[in-house]
Amino acid sequence: MSGEASPSPSGGINLEGLEDVEDFVWANEGEESMSWxxxxxLYDLMLMGNTAFRNNRFEETSVLVQAINCYSKAHNIKPGDPIILSNRCAAYLRISQFLKHRPSSASEYRPLSGLDPTTHAGLALKDAEKVMNLQSNSASSYILTTNALILLEKYEPAHQVILSGLQVDPVSKALQNLERIAASRIVRTSHGRPQRTDDFDCTLCLKLLYEPVTTPCGHTFCRSCLFQSMDRGNRCPLCRTVLFISPRTCAISVTLNNIIQRNFPEEYAERKLEHDSLTHMGVDLLPLFVMDVVLPCEKFHLNIFEARYRLLVRRIMEGNRRMGMAIVDSTTGSVAEYACEVEISDCEPLPDGRFFLELESRRRCRILQNWDQDGYRVAEVEWIQDICPSEGTRERADVHYTSIVK
Known part of the structure; x- marks a missing residue:
């Protein structure tokens, strides 16, 4: 692994020192306990995995998944081999970065299933730590571990690993670049404030717990994180115990919430601001559900099953219960210029995690700009004001006739 930065598919932090994987050599193998x-x-599996890794150009997650499968099969044959572990770790890191920065426009045409980017980064960290235990004198093990920690947004531990790695290889370009990335993102705690430990972090978002809820099996998560995880199944994200809870019946752990607010007021305020920005958007900001053309005063039903839109529904139900509905313009391939605001009049969560919605469309708007946010689109809009035709004109008569017919 060299010190060049791997290309980022759509911006964000570049991976360092992971543009290639190591080849599995024949030398010194086969004469021990393993038959020829x-x-x-084993050699063929590693060759197929490396070929898939090198042929990937960030267009297909299936290529990286194929590489991971080959490395995993090789690991079953020879557990604890540092080359197998480091190559699989590199594949996990690449797919995590790809998913983390994949634009929502791509999901609208081709939804993806499978593990989320945080889970892939966590799997990469496990492999990287094993490689470090096996090869503590190799700079590549520190590079792998640091990349995984940065993708998990654990910048303080990443910085400590970098400093240890620079003692092994002081001239490593990759470690030097990673040191600059980690140092620029470390939030330094002020003097006299309690040091926050992992005990107060949500194991799903890896941030300070916000509106903590404790499951019957004893694990605690942010309320929004838990129900976002349950979009894919009604099991505890940690121990996989089946959970029979819903957003309507699950109460916040009041005592723990008060402890967090009292000891970490600034960080809690930041988390509250972050949460409010997702659930209570400004007057001219509207989350978009990209599906079909809707006109004002229509009533209709929707069955929400896609994970990103289930997250959208939960957030707007905590806010003003409104979103925009738009269609993809077939001529441009982007969201159409005009949308319609709809209001959720009834939301029924189903046992399998889906939502059954009753909606009524309200008013039209013009989309000034839109961007990706957690897998769905958010738009800045300009409201359209209908101008009533003047008295005595044909247009006014048509409007009057239409109202009578209705």
Whole structure:
């Protein structure tokens, strides 16, 4: 692994020192306890995995998944091999970065299923730590661990790993670049304030717990994080116990919430501001559900099953219960210029995590600009004011006739 930065698919932090994987060599293998036929199969798996990794150009997650599968099969044949672990770690890191920065416009045409970017980064960290235990004198193990920690937004531990790695290889370009990235993102705690530990962090978003809820199996998460995780199944994200809870019946842990607010007021205020910005948008900001054309005063039903839109529904139900509905313009491939605001009049969560919605469309708007936010689109809009035709004109008569017919 060299010190060049791997290309980022759509912006964000570049991975350092992971533009290639290590080749699995024949030398010094096969004469121990492994038969020649078994080692030959192992070598072929590593060759297929490396080929898939090198052929990937960030267009297909399936290519990286294929590489990971090959490395995992090789690991089953020879557990604890540092080359197998480091190559699989690099594949996990790449797919995590790809998913983290994948634009929502791509999901509208081709939704993805499978593990989320945080889970992939966590798997990469496990492999990287194993490589570090096996090769503590190799700079590549520190590079892998640091990349995983940065993707998990654990900048303080990442900085400590970098400093240890620079003692092993002081001239490593990759470690030097990673040191600058980690240092620029470290939030330094002020003097006299309690030091926050992982005990107060949500294991899903890896941030300070906000509106903490404790499951019957004893694990605590942010309320929004838990129900976002349950979009894919009604099991505890940590121990996989089946959970029979819903947003309507799950109460916040009041005592724990008060402890967090009292000891970490500034960080809690930041988390509250972050949460409010997602659930209570400004007057001219509107989350978009990209599906079809809707006109004002229509009543209709929707069955929400896609994870990103389930997250959208939960957030707007905590806010003003309104979103915009728009269609993709077939000529441009982007969201159409005009949308319609709709209001959720009834939301029924189903046992499998879906939402059954009753909606009524309200008013039209013009989309000035839109951007990606957690897998769905948010738009800045300009409201359209209908101008009533003047008295005595044909247009006024048509409007009057239409109202009578209705």
């Amino acid at each position: 036929e078994r080692f030959s199969h």
